[in-house]
Amino acid sequence: MTGEKIAEAGEGEIRTGSDTSAAHKEDQIEEIDSALEKKVLRKVDWHLIPILFLLQLCSFIDRINIGNARIQGLEKDLHMTGNDFNIALFLFFIPYILLEVPSNLLLKHVRPSLYIPGMIFFWGVITICQGLTKSFGGLIACRVLMGVFESGFFPSNVYLMSMYYKRHEIQSRFTIYFSSGIVAGATSGLLAYAIAHIKTLGGYASWRWIFILEGLATVVIAISAFWLVPDWPETARFLTPDERTIILRRVAEDRAGATMNHWNKQTAKRIFSDVKIYLGVLMYIGITTTTYSGSLFIPTILRQLGWTAVKAQVMSIPIYAVALVCTLTTAFLSDKLKHRYGFVVFGSVISTIGYVILLNMLSVKVGVRYFAVFLFLTGGFIVHPIIIIWLSNNVSGHYKSGVSSAMQLGFGNLSGIIASNIYITKQAPTFKLGFGLGLGLVWLCVISATVLLFYLMRENKLRNEGKRDDRFNLPEEELKNLGDDHPSFRFTY
Structure with missing residues (x-):
């Protein structure tokens, strides 16, 4: 069942009353709504969040384990020199960026329970191939695939979750899901530490076993996921018909009739001319x-503190543990307070302190440098999930939700290309470009968030004063396809 059909079903249950049995069912739902x-x-939480958490864990481990493999001998064995490692990271992001929007448009017409596990299975196979490749060219091919x-x-996953929850329920749940990426950082370091003790097994060096074993685990989990990933709410097998109705009604009511279920030139114009999306990017x-950059280069940065490769793997684990606790705490507070912007600034300030210390690392002791790594990465992880949900909260309609999340994550992943190329080997251990540009971009985030805040406040003020009510005079078909341009929709900060 497509997202479009879900939206139409949800809207129909709220906005029509011609069917007596449907009306009676709504009355029943109203009576028992609280319980x-x-x-x-x-x-929904138990059927959706744990499996998506596990799959995101696989995704992040398979994406960043190349950083752990690097300090276990990958570059030496594949005869990589200069910036070859940065090139391998960079090329991953080319298809990753270009295909995100088409992928989300395709998802509207495919069962999530088939589409999502299918992607995971194939990248698990490619992860194994990274451990088997004999050349730098082979590694490049694997990274592109x-x-x-x-x-x-x-x-x-962002799109799927938005179909099940109200706007101020999703931040804490999404961050639990997102935190799997932080857990992956610690897990990757722990696994790499354990695998590092396999000097050579079956003719393969330890760095190869990092890819092979972690890829095999992903393949097994992907096969299981075909039976575990939920479909759209209207066809989710774990819900009864009445429970499906409740989910659809809640989400539709939360969007206040701001639907967008038909694609035409006007739809495209409303989506691609929306300044909110570009500020989100x-x-x-x-x-x-x-x-x-933290996830990809933490092992390298810690190695430059004078530690062995094995110790660097272990010392990365506490960094991710602290980031996990702080990220989850701020997410729950954000949902409880129904506020996003302040937490964006808070996390950015923490990151800023860490970067400033690292830019002056030769003036401080190794312990202080290590503490600074905690700060810059923790601050980044605090902000990362909040800006995704903040944009999601402020767009409505299934086409707009799908395209906006894909645009933010797709074009926003230009950051992956940047991150892949700013920690240059010849600048070690100070990495002035990496730390300096990282700091500057943190404040690009703050400035963009501030502009978005004032834009949303102004737009809500205009709507409260009735200055967007002329849209009620639009033809009925267009009025039902306005998305968050609908005069009844209110933005959240």
Whole structure:
């Protein structure tokens, strides 16, 4: 069942009353709403969040384990020199960026329970191939194919989750899901530490076993996921018909009739001319340069503190543990307070302190440098999920939700290209370009978030004063396809 059909079903249950049985069912739902709603939400939580968490864990481990493989001998064995490692990272993001929007448009016409596990299975196979390749060219081919198969995964999960939850319920749940990426950083370091003790097994060096074993685990989990990933709410097998109705009604009511279920020139114009989406892209580029570079280069940065490769793997684990606790805490507070902007600034300031220390690392002790790595990565992870949900909260309609999330995550992943090329080997250990540009982009995020805040406040003020009510005079078909341009929709900060 497509997202479009879900939207139409949800809207129909709210906006029509010609069918007596449907009306009677709504009355029943209203009577038990308080008790049943919590039960249904708990049921959705247990069927949706754990499996997506596990799959995102696989995604992040398979994406960043190249950083762990690097300090275990990957470059030496594949005869890589100069900036070859940066090139391998960079090329992953080319298909990853280009295919995210097409992937989310395709998802509207495919069952998530088939589409999402299918992507995971194929990139698991490619991860194994990275451990078997004999040349730098082979590694490049694997990284490009990884980008192809991973491109649709993250935006498809954002899209799927937005179909089940209200706007101020999703931040904490999304961050639990997103935190799997932080757990992956610690897990990748722990696994690499364990695998590092395999000097040579079956003729393969330890860095190869990092890819082979982690890829095999992904393949097994992907096969299981075909039976575990939920479909769209209207056809989700774990929900009863009444429970499906409740989910659809809640989400539709939360969007206040702001639907967008038909694609035409006017739809495209409303989507691609929306300044909110482009500010969301800038915020994403600004902060994820920090989270990407941290995830890819933490082992390298820690190695430059004078530690052995094995110790660097182990010392990365506490960094991710602290980031996990801080990210989850701020996400729950954000949902409780129904506020996003302040937490964007808060996380950015933490990152800024870390970057400033690292830019002056030769003036401080090794312990202080290590603490600074905690700060810059933790701050980045605090902000990263909040800006995704903040944009999602402020767009409505299935076409706009799908395209906006794909655009933010797709074009925003230019940050991956930036992050792949700013930690240059010859600048070690100070990495002035990496730390300096990372700091500047954090404040690009803050500035973009501030512009977005004032834009949303102004737009809400205009709507409260009735200055967008002329849109009620549009033809009925166009009025039902306005998305968040609908006069009844209110933005959240």
